[in-house]
Amino acid sequence: MLISVVLNVKNEERYIADLLDSVVIQEGPIEVIVVDAGSEDRTREIAQRYVDRYPFVHLHIMPGRRGESTNYGISKSTGEVVAFTGGDDLANPNWLKEMRKSFRAGADIVAGRSIMIGLKAWEDLDRVELQHKGFDVSYPSANEAFRREVIDKVGGFDNWFITAEDIDLNYRAVDAGYRIMYNPNAIVYRRTKSTVYGFYKQAFWNGAGRKQLTMKHGNLWGKYDPIKMFQQKMSFWALTRLAVALLGYVGFKLAKDPIGERRRGPAN
Numbered sequence: 007m008l009i010s011v012v013l014n015v016k017n018e019e020r021y022i023a024d025l026l027d028s029v030v031i032q033e034g035p036i037e038v039i040v041v042d043a044g045s046e047d048r049t050r051e052i053a054q055r056y057v058d059r060y061p062f063v064h065l066h067i068m069p070g071r072r073g074e075s076t077n078y079g080i081s082k083s084t085g086e087v088v089a090f091t092g093g094d095d096l097a098n099p100n101w102l103k104e105m106r107k108s109f110r111a112g113a114d115i116v117a118g119r120s121i122m123i124g125l126k127a128w129e130d131l132d133r134v135e136l137q138h139k140g141f142d143v144s145y146p147s148a149n150e151a152f153r154r155e156v157i158d159k160v161g162g163f164d165n166w167f168i169t170a171e172d173i174d175l176n177y178r179a180v181d182a183g184y185r186i187m188y189n190p191n192a193i194v195y196r197r198t199k200s201t202v203y204g205f206y207k208q209a210f211w212n213g214a215g216r217k218q219l220t221m222k223h224g225n226l227w228g229k230y231d232p233i234k235m236f237q238q239k240m241s242f243w244a245l246t247r248l249a250v251a252l253l254g255y256v257g258f259k260l261a262k263d264p265i266g267e268r269r270r271g272p273a274n
């Protein structure tokens with residue numbers, strides 16, 4: 007089973023070598039598709055070193071939103087399974103081995119376990135789950151893999167989304183009858199933001215992404231589990247993150263659509 011690992015990166019010169027070091031040692035067969043989304047640092051130069059060293063690593067350039075650049079990478083891949091992780095993340099050595107186990111067990115989509123590393127107060131923050139037809143569709147694409155037939159059927163990521171394009175893809179896949187399997191042994195270590203500004207900027211755009219989801223799929227409030235939300239640790243950082251996310255949610259609702267369309271179908 008050939009797995010294509012599609013990496014959408016931009017300005018990741020600090021971490022791109024660590025990421026690629028963790029990916030090239032994964033159980034094969036694999037191919038690694040690096041898509042540079044318009045870096046202005048040495049990201050491309052560092053990635054090229056891996057292209058020169060490993061015949062299964064390929065570098066492409068496609069500026070654009072995350073969905074657009076990632077879709078381009080998917081179009082250049084050939085694997086039966088397409089896996090994703092983030093530009094500043096680290097894959098556990100058994101990451102793809104565990105993914106394969108789940109696909110051999112019949113999975114359509116596999117979500118792995120993300121372990122946050124960085125500032126302790128931010129490591130402990132929980133993800134806000136979104137349930138749809140019995141599945142948690144809020145698993146991040148930073149640790150997720152899809153059978154190619156799933157992506158072909160639902161049309162890939164929707165270029166309209168600023169963030170939450172991965173939740174939208176999960177949502178549409180579940181609507182199409184596919185199932186998400188969670189494998190806690192398929193581990194990716196994900197870095198928290200390194201600055202307070204980056205932390206709140208991420209929260210703001212995450213809120214905007216949740217608003218985009220409602221604009222496309224209708225009212226989703228009934229799909230959140232209020233009990234789980236209130237069971238989360240209500241620390242200072244959790245409360246202020248929630249407040250900033252709400253600003254993003256309301257702000258996107260009031261602002262004009264950045265690309266002039268309220269709802270855009272998935273890119274093919």
